[in-house]
Amino acid sequence: MSSEARLMQGNEACVEGAIAAGMRFYAGYPITPSTEIAELSAEKLPKVGGKFIQMEDEIASMGAVIGASLTGLKAMTATSGPGFSLKQENIGFASLTEVPCVIVNVQRGGPSTGLPTLPAQGDVMQARWGTHGDHPIIVLSPSYVKEVYELTIRAFNLSEKYRVPCILLMDEVVAHMREKVELPDPSTIKIINRKKPAPSIVNYEPYRDYDGDGIPPMASFGEGMSFHVTGLIHDVTGFPSTNARVTEALINRLMKKIFDNLDDILDYESIFVEDAESVVISFGSTARSVLRAVHLMRQEGQKIGMIRLKTIWPFAHKAIQNLSSQVKNLIVAEMNFGQMVETVRASAGGRFNVVGLNKFNGELITPDEVIVKVREVMGHA
């Protein structure tokens, strides 16, 4: 089969990407602006022998997704702000029990019911720290419809590879916009499946790091090996423990499996940073305005560049730290009151002047606003 070009909405690209990645289970509860993901999953999944269920709420959806993944199916749910809040406890469960799953959050204006139909990027910190306790998580954020497709596949791949919940953090603009997307030939797509226990293992211990890479192989319910899964701190056998050393070893391993693999997980695009004096950092649909502004200012001869983050968490500190010393200003553009800017500031460690460009009124940050801000920061407003 050759590739095909289609006009596609972001939410549709998400479902196409998910099915290409091997999604065979979806559980969700409708909420604007993510609802098309549920509707299209309901339509497409049975065609590939997969299952769709509309649960009674988002808490249940997250539970059902984890249950399905434990039987070996690749599973996803999609939601927006209020529903994302409800899912948090069970996202923590998936983190601790290392159950692969993909959670799409199409951000809308908040807090609370907020602005249901308008864009925002106000869940940057919730995506990282929404559930209680120290936990690993991977968060990706696409800027283009085609990238929604690619990053959805990547979300499944990373989730399966590292046995970690992966959040696809979209925003209303990228979710509802239509763009031409050329879907790749399915045979060219790289698919990663979770590691299974070797058949030679006799007394399978579900949380033993058999391969020394921090990622225990995962059996499925129904495959023949009886095992226990609990959201309590557990030892390698999967049974509860309150032992301090066991606890420390578990949390360390959970964190290390992410932080030892940053080169694989981090993904960002640097544009014109080589000679830049000011660099705008952005993600999601905001990055589109930033890109436009950067091009316009470059035409005027301004030394401006940008970094577009595709992996938001873990944070790409190296993208900041690798910037050369001719860079003076970092401008962090985000549709919120200032969330990522604090992490960038920490990463900059005083080397750069870090400034936020924030908008939280349900409107996009425009290229003009980026230009005005950059000029102001560069001191020639």
Added chain:
Amino acid sequence: MRKELEKYFRTEKLPHIWCPGCSHGILTGAVIRAIDNLKLDQKKICIVSGIGCSSRAPGYMNFYTLHTTHGRALAFATGIKLANPDLKVIVLTGDGDCAAIGGNHFIHAARRNIDITTVVFNNNIYGMTSGQYSPMTPRGAYATTAPYGNIDRSFDLCKLAQSAGATYVARGTVYHIPQLIKLIEKALQHKGFSFVDAVSICPTYFGRKNKMASPVKMMEFIRDASIPIKSAEKLSKEELAGKIVIGEFYEEQAPEYTEEYAKVIEKVREGN
């Protein structure tokens, strides 16, 4: 324990965490005996629980076991059953777990008539968090959060299950074990959402707060308050006050959720 039942337990995990006199062990034993009597395939059984003393039971049981978040066992179980309908899925839950925080999942799982057997270890109290009142605590009873007597009205979980759509509904008690085992067997054999309300005891908290600190006293209370459904039918509402009506309440054959979904897949794929 009978030798032939040992294979169903993770004996290395014993002794269990429950208090002396707690009936959660008796109920776990009843579930195991029902499974054994039916000779169900151990490799095809998945047991799911929420959070509570009762929800610790699966950890001792040698199957695929999942100890989830408080109240959410049926949500996880629904995902498991729909994803792999070959599995026999059993949910063990407490009355707080099932009827308070999990109440919504309970009524919706029943409504879908998904083939899951739910046994609620109903001790009328929150055991794990030390004796607060649950939706099943009777009016007038005492709890740590009802120091002046409980004014909440309680549920009839069987009526709730039935009206929500459960297709097998029964109630037994830890005093009437042979009957309870039979009821669980029937529930396990039933296709659809089956529910057994297993009335049990928490001497440590419910008992101590309600002048029945000894397990024996609590057992005697259950014995004296229980009345078979056949006899209950002849009594007036007033005469039934404070009674525990036990037996089979409801049984119906109705379309089962995962089978209906399989038909959807078949239909859609034929159309392809």
